[in-house]
Amino acid sequence: MMDTIRNKLDDRGVSPVIGVILMVAITVILAAVIGSFVLGMGENVSEPAQASIGFEEKNSTAVTINHNGGDSLENATVNARVDGDSHTFSELNLDPGQSQTINASEFDTTPTFSDSEVEFIVTKDSQTVGTGTVEFSS
Incomplete structure (x- = not known):
């Protein structure tokens, strides 16, 4: 009975940790995408004269x-x-x-x-x- 209670307690801590890691990853990716648009990294491409x-x-x-x-x-x-x-x-x-x-x-x-x-x-x-x-x- 003690093993069953420990397994349930151990499993409860995994889900919030994964959730926090995913939220941090999403925040970092969003910040990078928004930063590249704001700083205009894609605007340095010059078109040839026509x-x-x-x-x-x-x-x-x-x-x-x-x-x-x-x-x-x-x-x-x-x-x-x-x-x-x-x-x-x-x-x-x-x-x-x-x-x-x-x-x-x-x-x-x-x-x-x-x-x-x-x-x-x-x-x-x-x-x-x-x-x-x-x-x-x-």
């Missing part, structure tokens, strides 16, 4: 880049690929509706545009914003 870009031959040594719409481009980079070689122009600043002409001499190494098919790639923050190919004549 723009409609057009390219056209200005003359045999220059290309005009047209910003047809989308996000403004500040300090964007233009890469020109000619015959497997890549050439970089690093200071493209365009708002929608604007255009900018870049001469071959303004690239880091001077490409030869005449009589070539040139692929242009505009990037901002390491994200490709626009690409195009221009067939240059002599």
Whole structure:
């Protein structure tokens, strides 16, 4: 009879302890979730720039880049690929509706545009914003 009474007394203490542990766990999880929303931990993700870009031959040594719409481009980079070689122009600043002409001499190494098919790639923050190919004549 004494064993039965002890078992009942031992079992009564288990349930409140488990309940307290569960309540503390739920409180900690809720605090973490609410804290992450309040502190804005998920807001640091930046979206890449989106723009409609057009390219056209200005003359045999220059290309005009047209910003047809989308996000403004500040300090964007233009890469020109000619015959497997890549050439970089690093200071493209365009708002929608604007255009900018870049001469071959303004690239880091001077490409030869005449009589070539040139692929242009505009990037901002390491994200490709626009690409195009221009067939240059002599």
